[in-house]
Amino acid sequence: MIRQGLAVMRRELTRLWRDRGLRGILFLGPLLGLVLFYATYSLQVLKGIPAAVADLDRSGTSRELVEQITNAENLKVVAYPGSFAEVEELIRRGKIVAGVVIPEDFGRKVALGRQARVEMVVDGSNMIYATNATSAMLSVTRTAAAQAGIRALVARGLHPDQAGEIYQSVVFREEAWFNPALNYAFFVVLALALNVWQQCCMLAACTIVIGESGAKSWCQLRAAGVSRLWLFSCKSAVHLAVFMLAVMPLYALAFLAFKLPLNCSFPVLLLFTLAFAAALHGVGTLASSFARSAVDATRFGMIIALPSFILSGYTWPLEAMPPVLQQLVKVLPQTWFFQGLSYLTWKNPDWSFIQPYFLALLIIAAVCYGAAAVIVCRK
Known part of the structure; x- marks a missing residue:
C-alpha cells in the first residue's frame, strides 16, 4: 500500500x-x-502630494500660513491660483489633489482675535491621496491656529509664556503602534x-x-x-x-x-x-x-x-x-x-x-x- x-x-x-x-x-x-x-x-509613504494655495488676503499673517503649507512634509505646492474657481479647475483637471483658500479678511480677523475660516478642499475621487492630503493639511492648520491664538492673547496683554500654556493645557499625542511610519x-x-x-x-x-x-x-x-x-x-x-x-x-x-x-x-x-x-x-x-x-x-x-x-x-x-x-x-x-x-x-x-x-x-x-x-x- x-x-x-x-x-x-x-x-x-x-x-x-x-x-x-x-x-x-x-x-x-x-x-x-x-x-x-x-x-x-517602494515609496512606502505618500510624499509630494500636489497642492495649491490661493492667498486672497495677501497680508503678513496669510503669507506666513502660505509658507507653512509650502514647507509641509508630505505636500508639494505646485500652484498659487488667484481665486477659488481656479483651485476648483485645477482639482477637476487632476493637476492638484488638495487646495487651500485663504479669505480676504484672514489677517484682520486673526489680529482682532476673531474666528478666521480657511477653506480646505480635497479631491475625494482617490481615497488614498485624499486621506494623506487631509492629514498633512490638518497638521499644518492646527499649528497655524495655535500660533494665531497665542498671538491674539499676547495682543490682549498676556505674557507669551502664559499664552502658550493656555493653548498647551491639553496636548494630544499621536502615536502609531506596530507600523509607526504607516508604511x-x-x-x-x-x-x-x-x-x-x-x-x-x-x-x-x-x-x-x-x-x-x-x-x-x-x-x-x-x-x-x-x-x-x-x-x-x-x-x-x-x-x-x-x-x-x-x-x-x-x-x-x-x-x-x-x-x-x-x-x-x-x-x-x-x-x-x-x-x-x-x-x-x-x-x-x-x-x-x-x-x-x-x-x-x-x-x-x-x-x-x-x-x-x-x-x-x-x-x-x-x-x-x-x-x-x-x-x-x-x-x-x-x-x-x-x-x-x-x-x-x-x-x-x-x-x-x-x-x-x-x-x-x-x-x-x-x-x-x-x-x-x-x-x-x-x-
Missing part, C-alpha cells in the same frame, strides 16, 4: 511538473506579484502577493478530481487495487507539498530581501500557512468533485478565490460590512488566513489568541474534504 502511494505521488508530481503553464503560475506568479507590488509601494509597503505587499499565491493554488486544486475523469491511468490504478481514498489522499499530499514549496521563495524574498515585518516565529507562520493551504485545497477539491469538466472546476475555484481577498476583512474591516455578509465570509478560508496573517506578522499573538484561526481553517478543510469524498463515492 505504501509502495502504491509513493507511485501515485510520483505520478501526480510528474503531472504537475509537466504542465508548464501550471508550473509557471504556481512558482513564478506569486514571486512576480511580490516584486511588482513591492516596486509599486504602505509593510501593510499590503505581502498580503497582495499571498493573494496571488492562493489563487494559483486554487487553480491547481480544482484539477485534483476532475483531472482523473476519463484518464486511462485511472483505470490502471483501479485495476491495481488503489482505492479512491488512498489515491486522492496521496494526490492531496503532493499538492500541499507543492503549495508550500511555492510559498517558501515568496517568504524568503519578502522577509530576507525586502525586510517586511515578521513578529512571530517563522515555524508558526509556516504551520499557519499549511493549515490555510489544506483548507484552500479542500475547497478546490470540493469544486472539482461536482464539476462536470476541468473548465467548470476552474470557474468555480476562481469565483471563490478572486473576491475572497476583498471580503477577508484585510483591506476593509469586517465590522463595516453588512451583518449577513460578515457571517457568510466566515466560511471562506481566506477570511481566517488573512485576518490571522495580520496578527502574526504585526503583533505576535499567543497560542490562545491564534488557536481559533487554526481551528477554523482545519474545520473548513475537514468539511470540504468530507463533502468531496461523499460526492466522488456517489458518482
Whole structure:
C-alpha cells in the first residue's frame, strides 16, 4: 500500500511538473506579484502630494500660513491660483489633489482675535491621496491656529509664556503602534502577493478530481487495487507539498530581501500557512468533485478565490460590512488566513489568541474534504 502511494505521488508530481503553464503560475506568479507590488509601494509613504494655495488676503499673517503649507512634509505646492474657481479647475483637471483658500479678511480677523475660516478642499475621487492630503493639511492648520491664538492673547496683554500654556493645557499625542511610519509597503505587499499565491493554488486544486475523469491511468490504478481514498489522499499530499514549496521563495524574498515585518516565529507562520493551504485545497477539491469538466472546476475555484481577498476583512474591516455578509465570509478560508496573517506578522499573538484561526481553517478543510469524498463515492 505504501509502495502504491509513493507511485501515485510520483505520478501526480510528474503531472504537475509537466504542465508548464501550471508550473509557471504556481512558482513564478506569486514571486512576480511580490516584486511588482513591492516596486509599486517602494515609496512606502505618500510624499509630494500636489497642492495649491490661493492667498486672497495677501497680508503678513496669510503669507506666513502660505509658507507653512509650502514647507509641509508630505505636500508639494505646485500652484498659487488667484481665486477659488481656479483651485476648483485645477482639482477637476487632476493637476492638484488638495487646495487651500485663504479669505480676504484672514489677517484682520486673526489680529482682532476673531474666528478666521480657511477653506480646505480635497479631491475625494482617490481615497488614498485624499486621506494623506487631509492629514498633512490638518497638521499644518492646527499649528497655524495655535500660533494665531497665542498671538491674539499676547495682543490682549498676556505674557507669551502664559499664552502658550493656555493653548498647551491639553496636548494630544499621536502615536502609531506596530507600523509607526504607516508604511504602505509593510501593510499590503505581502498580503497582495499571498493573494496571488492562493489563487494559483486554487487553480491547481480544482484539477485534483476532475483531472482523473476519463484518464486511462485511472483505470490502471483501479485495476491495481488503489482505492479512491488512498489515491486522492496521496494526490492531496503532493499538492500541499507543492503549495508550500511555492510559498517558501515568496517568504524568503519578502522577509530576507525586502525586510517586511515578521513578529512571530517563522515555524508558526509556516504551520499557519499549511493549515490555510489544506483548507484552500479542500475547497478546490470540493469544486472539482461536482464539476462536470476541468473548465467548470476552474470557474468555480476562481469565483471563490478572486473576491475572497476583498471580503477577508484585510483591506476593509469586517465590522463595516453588512451583518449577513460578515457571517457568510466566515466560511471562506481566506477570511481566517488573512485576518490571522495580520496578527502574526504585526503583533505576535499567543497560542490562545491564534488557536481559533487554526481551528477554523482545519474545520473548513475537514468539511470540504468530507463533502468531496461523499460526492466522488456517489458518482
